[in-house]
Amino acid sequence: xxxxxxxxxxxxxxxxxxxxxxxxxxxxxxxxxxxxxxxxxxxxxxxxxxxxxxxxxxxxxxxxxxxxxxxxxxxxxxxxxxxxxxxxxxxxxxxxxxxxxxxxxxxxxxxxxxxxxxxxxxxx
Numbered sequence: 001x002x003x004x005x006x007x008x009x010x011x012x013x014x015x016x017x018x019x020x021x022x023x024x025x026x027x028x029x030x031x032x033x034x035x036x037x038x039x040x041x042x043x044x045x046x047x048x049x050x051x052x053x054x055x056x057x058x059x060x061x062x063x064x065x066x067x068x069x070x071x072x073x074x075x076x077x078x079x080x081x082x083x084x085x086x087x088x089x090x091x092x093x094x095x096x097x098x099x100x101x102x103x104x105x106x107x108x109x110x111x112x113x114x115x116x117x118x119x120x121x122x123x124x
Contacts, residue, residue, distance in 0.1 A: 002026035002113050004095045009118030012085055016122070020080040022095030022115055030073040033098040033105055036080045038091035038120075045094070047106045049080060058105060063089075085122045092117040 008020040020036070035050035049059045049069040057069050068081040078095060096111035103110050 004097060004113055004115035006093065006095045006115040006118040009093060009120045011121045011123065014085060014087055014122055014124050016085050017081070017083045018085065018120060020082065020093055020095075020118060020120075022078040022080075024076040024078070024097065024113075028073075029076055029097050031100050033100075033102050033110075034069075034071055034078040035096045035098065035105065035111060036069065036078075037094045037096060037108060038089075039094070039117075040091040043091075045108050047108075048093070050105045051078065052105070053100070082120070085120075087122045087124045089120060090122050091120060093120050 003025045005023045012018055031053045033050055033052050036048040037045050038048050039045040047060055048063055049067055051057045051069045051071050066084045071078045094117045095115040097113040098111040
């Protein structure tokens, strides 16, 4: 059974940092595109960052320079280091995995597997 399990969310003051983890199980995801999305109340799920099997990364403009995505293929785990957090970063953060033949890295529909989400709350 394929599972993605996020952890590391919580409450932090503006300017603080958090590191999210996404542990995958059930198969190897080394060839998969791994992404992070977030969804704030009343808003659509939006792309945050992704990392490809070759290690290249992409970021939403809103988090560029503040967030860093990485992956440890040996541990089947993806991380999202979030620094200089802002109140507008408050959302549920989801980890997702897309197969090698994905269409676009930036849309949720490309991803076949999703975690349950972890809440990130940034206070002002």
